[in-house]
Amino acid sequence: MPKPLTIAFYSPVSGNGSSLLALNLFEYYRSFCESENYVLLDCDISYPTLRYYLEVGEAHTTDVYAEMPHILREKCILCKVCEKACHFGAIRISGSINQVTFVEKKCIACGACLNTCRHAAIVPRDHKIGKYMVSELEEKTFLIDAGQDVPERFHVPVIQAMKAKAMNYSFVIIDAKPGLSAESLESIYDADLLIMVADARSFAGMHCNTILPDLKKLTAKQSILINRCAGKPVHVHEYAIQHNIPIIYEMPFDEKFQLTGMNGEIAVKKQTDYLSAFDTIASNIEKILNS
Amino acid sequence: MSAIAFTGGRGNEGLSALLSAFGMLAGTSVLAECTFTYSRLLRLMDPQNVRKRPVPSIPRFNFDADRCSHCFKCLDICKHNAIMRYGDLIHYAEHRCTACGSCIRWCPLSVLQFEYDDDVLLSYAESRYGPLLYTDSIVDALHQPAMTSVILEQARQMMNVRKIHQLHIRLPRGQGEAAAIAASSADAVVIVTAPYPYALADLKSLVLFSRKCGHLPLVLINKVHPSNIILTDVLNTYCQGEGIPVAGKIPYDPLFPEAEQLGLSVIEYDSATNCTSAVKEAWINISQRIANIT
Numbered sequence A: 001m002p003k004p005l006t007i008a009f010y011s012p013v014s015g016n017g018s019s020l021l022a023l024n025l026f027e028y029y030r031s032f033c034e035s036e037n038y039v040l041l042d043c044d045i046s047y048p049t050l051r052y053y054l055e056v057g058e059a060h061t062t063d064v065y066a067e068m069p070h071i072l073r074e075k076c077i078l079c080k081v082c083e084k085a086c087h088f089g090a091i092r093i094s095g096s097i098n099q100v101t102f103v104e105k106k107c108i109a110c111g112a113c114l115n116t117c118r119h120a121a122i123v124p125r126d127h128k129i130g131k132y133m134v135s136e137l138e139e140k141t142f143l144i145d146a147g148q149d150v151p152e153r154f155h156v157p158v159i160q161a162m163k164a165k166a167m168n169y170s171f172v173i174i175d176a177k178p179g180l181s182a183e184s185l186e187s188i189y190d191a192d193l194l195i196m197v198a199d200a201r202s203f204a205g206m207h208c209n210t211i212l213p214d215l216k217k218l219t220a221k222q223s224i225l226i227n228r229c230a231g232k233p234v235h236v237h238e239y240a241i242q243h244n245i246p247i248i249y250e251m252p253f254d255e256k257f258q259l260t261g262m263n264g265e266i267a268v269k270k271q272t273d274y275l276s277a278f279d280t281i282a283s284n285i286e287k288i289l290n291s
Numbered sequence B: 001m002s003a004i005a006f007t008g009g010r011g012n013e014g015l016s017a018l019l020s021a022f023g024m025l026a027g028t029s030v031l032a033e034c035t036f037t038y039s040r041l042l043r044l045m046d047p048q049n050v051r052k053r054p055v056p057s058i059p060r061f062n063f064d065a066d067r068c069s070h071c072f073k074c075l076d077i078c079k080h081n082a083i084m085r086y087g088d089l090i091h092y093a094e095h096r097c098t099a100c101g102s103c104i105r106w107c108p109l110s111v112l113q114f115e116y117d118d119d120v121l122l123s124y125a126e127s128r129y130g131p132l133l134y135t136d137s138i139v140d141a142l143h144q145p146a147m148t149s150v151i152l153e154q155a156r157q158m159m160n161v162r163k164i165h166q167l168h169i170r171l172p173r174g175q176g177e178a179a180a181i182a183a184s185s186a187d188a189v190v191i192v193t194a195p196y197p198y199a200l201a202d203l204k205s206l207v208l209f210s211r212k213c214g215h216l217p218l219v220l221i222n223k224v225h226p227s228n229i230i231l232t233d234v235l236n237t238y239c240q241g242e243g244i245p246v247a248g249k250i251p252y253d254p255l256f257p258e259a260e261q262l263g264l265s266v267i268e269y270d271s272a273t274n275c276t277s278a279v280k281e282a283w284i285n286i287s288q289r290i291a292n293i294t
């Protein structure tokens, strides 16, 4: 199966409005661009946003598993090697009760302990670490998101599983988890095009120089969409020139657009005023992808 | 001494702008900024006189691409998909690596090695509201609980040394272990919500979260506007039903982004408008509640 076209909306800081832009661009592509099917991937597991803007139909849930240690007490000689190997304090050997205890709540399923036991007292066992849902929105249009109950330490593997699922579709828009930590990087990893949403007002305060090398390693192509502009966003332009990343659009600060978002509406669906903005964005995206 | 933990949900609620205003109104306070992303609040706080100190972390994994002989022995070993093959090259996706060490045992050239990374730095700074603790290093979810504890411990020491009686904690985004550590250590939790379509769901889960951490929270409804009055009522009614005090309703006002652009709190920018008087009133309500608790 050919790899789908994947566009990831990303912001290094939360509250830049990237979810709303992702929803609008998705709606635009779904209405005007031909594809076999369309999928919207909400990688912000801590706070799934997109479903609140959409009419979400029946969901199909998939559980995600990972290997954790299971300790065979009868074989264990309490040598403590595994306790030392675990960086997360999930294996404890208590002298008083003379046995090894495994604390599932602390285990990140890294597998370090599985390598260490020389007495075959540790065997891998699958544990459920989270789940994700594929919901039908409209014909040929789907949403993939996860339950908020996935513990943060499993966000990277659960996002990996969600992305693997999305590879079965032909057009993918990802709403990444904002930030710079591993979970955010996983949401954008391997995307064909990264759209970094920069808030014109707060961009000056970010120490952007550290972000870029990662972004270029993580994604095939990059672009910047400036949001909520009032006046010329000088700092973002400087940054774009310095790092040679094209700016695909400058979205003006528009109270109406903000308020439609607050009211749970997708602007391009309700109001034709915004279509020309997304026309421009889509044609700039095409230029970058073909360059 | 009192510690107030503030949380905003997913990040559109305007918490940074409100926290900078509360910092201004509180007189001197210590701020522990525990969000592990770039923070709008930091820009508003304008940290000065920054000192940085490394914090011990768990090992990171180091891949020295120049020394790799491309034998690909490590490829299938990694269960976390952190090692991939692109043509004749090994690509190492650091963000997926859990430092389990399996690959080390297979690499004939010891190209793969553990190293203890002292990139994680804790910053101590001064702001116009008082001392400020934060990190601008990248801290992954796996390491956030430990880092949160370090920030809070240092913040409390700072309070003792400098004889400051109030601590404001900005909770990490989300409701994971790091957020729970910080919320449990505070005397009160303030949830800032705003009438977005997902607000009620977020608010419910944050109320549950703060109850688990031992607090009946206080709620602030931000960004109230004639066009979202129905949603605002829904939030208000929910709070009433649960017996949760609403400390204030703050109007949606372009004054907030204007002030933010200049790096100011809304109180410093224009202290005599509807929205600033709502902010002041909210702060009085929060302070009274804290005084009753402590």
Ligand code: SF4
Pocket (backbone or CB within 6 Å): A067, A068, A069, A085, A086, A087, A088, A089, A090, A091, A106, A107, A108, A109, A110, A111, A112, A113, A114
């Ligand atoms: S899998 Fe990793 S985190 Fe879990 S117990 Fe083993 S070493 Fe510790």
Ligand code: SF4
Pocket (backbone or CB within 6 Å): A071, A075, A076, A077, A078, A079, A080, A081, A082, A083, A093, A100, A116, A117, A118, A119, A120, A121, A122
């Ligand atoms: S390494 Fe094996 S034998 Fe040693 S304490 Fe752990 S489980 Fe027991």
Ligand code: SF4
Pocket (backbone or CB within 6 Å): B061, B077, B078, B079, B080, B081, B082, B083, B096, B097, B098, B099, B100, B101, B102, B103, B104
């Ligand atoms: S240490 Fe473990 S997770 Fe990291 S690259 Fe090696 S095998 Fe993969």
Ligand code: SF4
Pocket (backbone or CB within 6 Å): B067, B068, B069, B070, B071, B072, B073, B074, B075, B090, B106, B107, B108, B109, B110, B111, B112
């Ligand atoms: S085992 Fe070592 S030398 Fe071989 S491909 Fe992996 S990193 Fe390179």
